[in-house]
Amino acid sequence: MDPQHWLEACRLEELPPGSRKLVKLNNLEIALFNLEGVIYALKNRCPHRSGPLIRGFVDPAGGIKCPMHGWRFNLRDGSSERPARATVYQVKAENGLLYLCV
Amino acid sequence: MPLEQIDQLIKDEYAFFLQERNGWSLTTGPQDLELVAHALRVLLHARTTPDFLADYLALVDCQNADGGWSPFSADQESTVWVSAFCGLMLIRGNRLLKHERLTQSVKKAIDYFLNTQHQDGRWVDSRWADLDTTSHPVSFFNVVRALGETHNWGDVRRAWEQGLRFIIDHQSTDGGWYDNDFHPSGVEITAHLIQDALVADLVIDSRVRGVRESCAKGAAKLYEWQAANGSWDEENVDHTMDCSRSLMVVTRILGDGRGEDIILRGLRWIIDNKNAQGWGDFPGMETNLERTCDGLDTLLKYKASCNGNPLDVVRLWGYVP
Numbered sequence: 001m002d003p004q005h006w007l008e009a010c011r012l013e014e015l016p017p018g019s020r021k022l023v024k025l026n027n028l029e030i031a032l033f034n035l036e037g038v039i040y041a042l043k044n045r046c047p048h049r050s051g052p053l054i055r056g057f058v059d060p061a062g063g064i065k066c067p068m069h070g071w072r073f074n075l076r077d078g079s080s081e082r083p084a085r086a087t088v089y090q091v092k093a094e095n096g097l098l099y100l101c102v
Numbered sequence: 103m104p105l106e107q108i109d110q111l112i113k114d115e116y117a118f119f120l121q122e123r124n125g126w127s128l129t130t131g132p133q134d135l136e137l138v139a140h141a142l143r144v145l146l147h148a149r150t151t152p153d154f155l156a157d158y159l160a161l162v163d164c165q166n167a168d169g170g171w172s173p174f175s176a177d178q179e180s181t182v183w184v185s186a187f188c189g190l191m192l193i194r195g196n197r198l199l200k201h202e203r204l205t206q207s208v209k210k211a212i213d214y215f216l217n218t219q220h221q222d223g224r225w226v227d228s229r230w231a232d233l234d235t236t237s238h239p240v241s242f243f244n245v246v247r248a249l250g251e252t253h254n255w256g257d258v259r260r261a262w263e264q265g266l267r268f269i270i271d272h273q274s275t276d277g278g279w280y281d282n283d284f285h286p287s288g289v290e291i292t293a294h295l296i297q298d299a300l301v302a303d304l305v306i307d308s309r310v311r312g313v314r315e316s317c318a319k320g321a322a323k324l325y326e327w328q329a330a331n332g333s334w335d336e337e338n339v340d341h342t343m344d345c346s347r348s349l350m351v352v353t354r355i356l357g358d359g360r361g362e363d364i365i366l367r368g369l370r371w372i373i374d375n376k377n378a379q380g381w382g383d384f385p386g387m388e389t390n391l392e393r394t395c396d397g398l399d400t401l402l403k404y405k406a407s408c409n410g411n412p413l414d415v416v417r418l419w420g421y422v423p
Contacts, residue, residue: 048229052383067383070281
């Protein structure tokens with residue numbers, strides 16, 4: 001594990017399926033979502049008007065909609081029909097801990 | 103709510119706003135122009151615009167050749183929503199500043215909106231819902247009409263009326279406006295449309311049929327949507343400020359006293375959920391400048407709405423000189 005890139009975010013048990021959690025790493029707010037056992041990590045600030053994605057609306061198709069002005073992003077890769085992408089981070093779990101590549 | 107408390111909050115928050123000037127002033131470097139427009143609105147309503155001519159001239163400097171503005175001042179591709187907000191602040195600011203460069207800039211902005219309207223009356227901006235986007239040039243043209251600007255007057259009147267019609271025609275039968283992609287709950291769009299686009303016509307010349315009914319239905323929907331704790335849209339600070347401000351002007355113009363308690367509940371929630379300095383997007387979140395500008399604007403409008411003369415609050419939308 002490269003300590004320069006992979007940082008411990010939280011214990012896995014803190015993010016059970018269906019939950020979300022906000023963490024701060026390297027002074028960066030990152031929104032974590034557990035959708036049916038798959039964990040996604042996005043920069044918390046929407047690229048439109050910096051709305052907090054941690055408060056967004058998750059849909060069954062794997063998207064999240066910003067609560068401020070409705071920009072929707074794919075949780076997997078941050079893609080969007082709007083003119084900007086959300087920043088997503090790689091995630092991995094080891095020994096009951098969740099790590100993010102930031 | 104005691105006005106002394108409101109006055110003290112305005113004083114404290116305005117001092118914080120000035121302290122953060124590097125974050126919003128174009129005189130210190132390139133900026134996010136939506137934030138700049140929010141800040142200029144605070145200056146207008148705090149009656150300090152004459153001290154900030156350099157900020158207005160800097161806004162003119164970053165106007166694009168087509169008459170619009172970009173979301174970021176260093177960019178050159180115009181978008182409608184931010185252009186309308188900037189144009190609105192310029193025309194309102196120039197009523198006080200009376201500067202030739204601002205006068206010419208406003209004319210260029212008028213031409214930009216005349217050139218970008220679609221045939222069905224809407225304006226489009228990929229960053230915002232069409233209804234929300236359309237309400238902003240309509241709002242700008244409302245103020246153009248209210249202040250008697252005559253540049254391309256006939257075309258302005260036609261474009262304004264087409265835009266207004268587009269908005270009225272898309273009101274839902276329940277009184278709200280919705281956009282499935284951007285804003286399914288409809289709260290923010292409804293609050294924006296009745297205050298920015300529609301209600302001005304009742305003050306200026308009541309030219310378009312159906313505006314009063316449309317506003318009344320929209321306001322009733324906002325009443326219905328308010329949560330028991332006074333907030334709107336899942337405790338969204340921005341949208342609660344939007345709804346509170348919207349009802350301040352719309353209910354005053356409609357003469358609908360039912361709005362008073364609802365506005366007060368909204369305002370109490372906004373104040374209760376303020377940070378030590380400024381506001382965040384949701385309770386407990388860190389302060390950001392845009393929300394702080396909105397919070398200050400809400401306090402300033404509430405203060406004006408408490409005055410005996412109903413036009414005092416309407417003036418803070420620019421619908422009367």
